[in-house]
Amino acid sequence: MPVSQTNLAGDLLLHLGRPGDGPLHERVKRALRAAIRDGRIEVGTALPPSRQLAADLGCSRWAVTEAYGQLVAEGYLEARTGSATRVRWSNAPDADSRRRAARQDPVARFDLAPGLPDLRAFPRRRWADAVRAQVTTAAFTEFGYPPPGGHLRLRRLLAEYLHRSRGVSATPQDVTVCTSVTDGVRRICHALRADGITAVGVEEPGWTRLREVIGAAGLEPVPLRADGGGLRTDELAGHPGLRAVLTAPAHQFPLGTVLVPERRAALLHWARQVDGVVLEDDYDAEFRYDRRPVAAVQGMDPSRVVLFKSLSKILSPALGIGWMVAPPRWTEHLHRADQAATQPSTLDQLAFAALLESGAYDRHLRACRKRYRNRRDTLVQALADQLPGTPVSGIAAGLHLILRLPATVDTAAVVRAAAARSLRVADLAAYHATEDHADHGLVLGYGNLADSAVHEAVRHLREAIEEGREGTREGSR
């Protein structure tokens, strides 16, 4: 119900808050503004003279004139000489929007969804120490705007690291720091578009989010099949005009295969012929358990490849640190003001640089490699024990594997049945852009699965698969 001039003081007193909430004139102003905004005082209402309201509220006249003056400046009130101060503005808020409750995804007890590293293993102390060391010793100028491609110290160390570990050929200037692989792909897509490129080949199946990012940037994602040898480069010929392709040569997602040598060469040959570019998603290439990782395709032709990596699979996606290596042809666009605005904190860039420089990053990688290899072995053994005859595919690498299921199992039903057991798994079909595919199974990520939970998780998975089988049978009746 609207408040008239006469009961305004009462309404304000109800909303004045406590003395600890600030000086009285502030509290008067806030209460009056809220009364206007919430529609409790209508437009055109004349406010009581300041002397009268001050008396009613038991405050100084100054506090009221101060509040009136402020709200006039803000446009809520209007004051005319020789006339009462009146309400100029009113807006009833959207009460529903205020009541929407906070929603957070419930945390699954068993996390077998792909995409996460071991969150329990984040080197908390080392990170906090690295940040402190950088924050306390950095020159004050480091607290200004970072250069467009990121802090040069980090870019130099990344160029060295990528050369040493991934065979990447890059100067520090070729490295651009971004917030994630997704951010990097988003940024390069805008650069490609500005260069007249209208479509990007994507692996089918492939990482759904990057396909969405390509579409959101106004480019057409063109599915190209992937198989046991990685991306089928022979499909490139079927798309004349295509000049860009996104692929994960070291470890195809989700199939878990490696791009075979013939196709590596064919891919670059194609890129040269069409004056094109290969977007190399090198997301988890450090984790190979049976042999040394295959080097990046980027090293074979740095002028034709943009490489993307991040800390999301190595340390944590919460850090929001990624980087890309791009030929000079693209870097100018990547460093444009609108693109460069999405950079991780300079302090975090310097902390990461310190971890690279001290060797702590390499030690962390070695420890992770050992942990994930063991966990993968345990998981594969548990699957063989509990689900005999159900084949596992994908090379011994990364943070996920594929559990192949017979076509008689409803994989979507398995995912739902697993969720009901607080077990997160992913349906292989979810990574296909089309319905037309032969792959049938689950993608199991073991990065964030507690070692102690592997056996129990697989037991729950077996039960969920049993339900999926029954669901299919029921469905076919």
Next chain:
Amino acid sequence: MPVSQTNLAGDLLLHLGRPGDGPLHERVKRALRAAIRDGRIEVGTALPPSRQLAADLGCSRWAVTEAYGQLVAEGYLEARTGSATRVRWSNAPDADSRRRAARQDPVARFDLAPGLPDLRAFPRRRWADAVRAQVTTAAFTEFGYPPPGGHLRLRRLLAEYLHRSRGVSATPQDVTVCTSVTDGVRRICHALRADGITAVGVEEPGWTRLREVIGAAGLEPVPLRADGGGLRTDELAGHPGLRAVLTAPAHQFPLGTVLVPERRAALLHWARQVDGVVLEDDYDAEFRYDRRPVAAVQGMDPSRVVLFKSLSKILSPALGIGWMVAPPRWTEHLHRADQAATQPSTLDQLAFAALLESGAYDRHLRACRKRYRNRRDTLVQALADQLPGTPVSGIAAGLHLILRLPATVDTAAVVRAAAARSLRVADLAAYHATEDHADHGLVLGYGNLADSAVHEAVRHLREAIEEGREGTREGSR
């Protein structure tokens, strides 16, 4: 000069590096890969049998077969049964790109360019402590992907803070954490475009970077004049079809004026009539020295305004933390996967939340307000002493003021002459989209000017202005 099969061992020995660089087979592989990539071994060259190369290098045969095998997998070599292993690939690198030197902007001795807070005053210890406290106590699940709009704890605290300090009306869900005002504007532009909006009104003069961001997002920036009363809302009528406008009502940049009450109301009236949206750049509104800051326009109609803020003017642009308040109509797009990928580190979000919660942020703001007010007073006095009769304009607020100069002074020459004295200042003309304007002067930022340097900086500025005057005289001869 290419290396033949016979002198390959010699070339590799030169590039093997030291034992500390890793296991021998790794070093062989790296040297061989580099020899191929740098074009020292040509495509088609047959490599020596592994036994022979091992003898030449003085290593085990295993080390050589391991290296060959790896490079076959990577596509550099090809192995055919019964035939020598041959080089499949070669690529001479772009030597020029490798030699490009690191470039960093030289740091000016006197920083009077607008846009920076006091970088010397960054609360280093408090920030490091806050990060450490959050990193060491956060639940392990916090190291996963943050929710699309940012961490809910920060969003709740920001909604409270904005309500208290800026009269903003928002639920935590209305707040989206981004990396900067630039990033926020970039993101909303993509949302506007998806909604069919093709142009955005911008203030003339105005902040150039945001104009560029609007253009880069594929929208047309439409200049609307600003004057002593802020944005001239009467100009909106001259652009039928316009449905979005970007403005800084609390403190127009660069003019330093406040949007007057009549225009605040007119702006929202227009937005309702055209079903449009006001983009409110609230970049430095906390810093008002003569009175309490005018509340945000957002509070007058939360359904029609998107508000942008960041830590860039409060703590440091190096942190890469910004936030925006948007009506539900836009948040869905803002939280899309490609948009949400550009988020600051969750750990930094939590550290910032802790500063808000403990009151440290408010204390920091109060200290800044006092420091900047004093510095502004000192600067204004120094300008009056050294450049008598040269008017200063802009309200007592924010981190910059305008020094008006007569049309006889070549302001571009002044900026150059100042730079030669290691003094950074900005030409007011640089913030105009068109040549056609009456404003003539310099924009002086005092945020990052050392208190002790104010007088010396103004002396240098006076000399630079003298030169600009002479330059004009010479030019007119």
